[in-house]
Amino acid sequence: MIKINNISKSYHKTEALKNISLKVNRGELFGLIGPDGAGKTTLMRILTTLLLPNSGEAIMDKLDIVKDFKKIRHIVGYMPGRFSLYQDLTVEENLQFFATVFGTTVKENYELIRDIYYQIEPFKTRRAGKLSGGMKQKLALSCALIHKPKILILDEPTTGVDAVSRKEFWEMLKKLQKKDITILVSTPYMDEAILCDRVALMQNGEILDVDSPSKITKKFPRKIIQVRSENMFQLINDLRQYTKAESVFAFGQYAHFTGINDDVEPSELDLYLQKLGHKKVFVEKITPGIEDVFMELMKTS
């Protein structure tokens, strides 16, 4: 559905995208995962025909992003990272405006947005600028969907959004996917990667890896040991002092330990920490998560 071939884009001397190639299949929920500055927004702006690449090409549903830009705008729904609806129009007016611009009506495509829009419908006479963060997000998504796009592109829809609203938003995306909409979504939250069918891990304008989340973590070659004790700060410091330690980072209630080689056994770390007086020590080998993989790829790229 989306084919990206060798796209590069620079802003003055900064290379925002370095020779990116990627394919997104029809009906996929595809995630661009990476921190600020990875190039996610630039790639999305190129695909939505808002920005021209320096080189390379991209095809969206058989349409070329340069030659067929007008047609692409009709089949793509785009929700930019910054709230960009009309703050001084009401909820209802914003929706009507976007429907009219695309030559359709709210009524014609209401079915598609009903699940999302009904939650903000009680506030339809309120100005968009006066909505809460969660409501703005729902309105923006409704507006991006009102012309029944084949491809939906969402730039960091969950950034700065609390954990509950984030979960609800992903549930909405899953529902939309079932309606035959191909979804490309970016996020800096690594834990959201597992909610996608496939992801591209991005960093500094490059793609580190593309695959399904489960395959990405299976490919990870290193052994990770997770460790817990009563004092996290001391635990991390002590683990870093261990002669066979390569990296030690906090992961929630645990610290993740990678050795200089994979010979390090949980039992020896346990012993080492007991000797140093750590209490309630718990050590076990685990399968890595996306964030472990990302951090490892960052180190080697």
Add this chain to the structure above:
Amino acid sequence: MLIAQIKKMEKIITVKNLVKKFGYFKANDNLTFDVYKGEIFGFLGANGAGKTTTIRILCGLSSPTSGDLKVAGFDIYKETEKIKHNIGYMSQKFSLYEDLTVSENIQLYAGIYGISRKRRKEKEAELLKKLELEDAKNKLIGGLPLGWKQKLAFSVAIFHDPKIVFLDEPTGGVDPITRRKFWDLIYEAANRGITVFVTTHYMDEAEYCNRVSIMDAGKIEALDTPAKLKEIYNAKNMDEVFLKIARK
């Protein structure tokens, strides 16, 4: 740090029956809590729960409708200027001036916090050395890697040795390694006795706090150590605790 140890320590923030109304809307609905010296205090809640309102009040930027509050030993109604001298503040959205150099940013903040010209020079040199930024001293902030900016922003926020530093979503959008290195700095500051008051949407970061408060609709629904909260809510991790509280 153990909860028993914290209990014995001095209170650095006391909040009693804090109410803040905007018209008829109660953004903060009778909040009561204490924060102890040297503690890392996680201040969590859904968007719109009232966190920013509380932080603005604690920083002396907004007055409560009612309630008794002390920050760093000073009264929130009468001594807001003294409070401002004793706190630091940093957020992901705004911390340093992009079009000033590293050195100019340090000098600017040192000046704002009233550090003498002579002392400023010494402290700047110390800081640049510690952060290994001596060579980047005359570079514009805008061009620095994110990790450096973060380190500098945090160091500037605690440049005047405040008693408390408020961190409002300091790690949003930051890569996973930089995010963790940032927490190393937070631990270091707390170990030096600076109280850290932090908000975040990353639930793994909630685990790094000594105590966590979770707000919902203007009220504090839970406040305890992460371990205790997980026990009370019968949850695997803080993410589950948060969902159980905010989704009920």
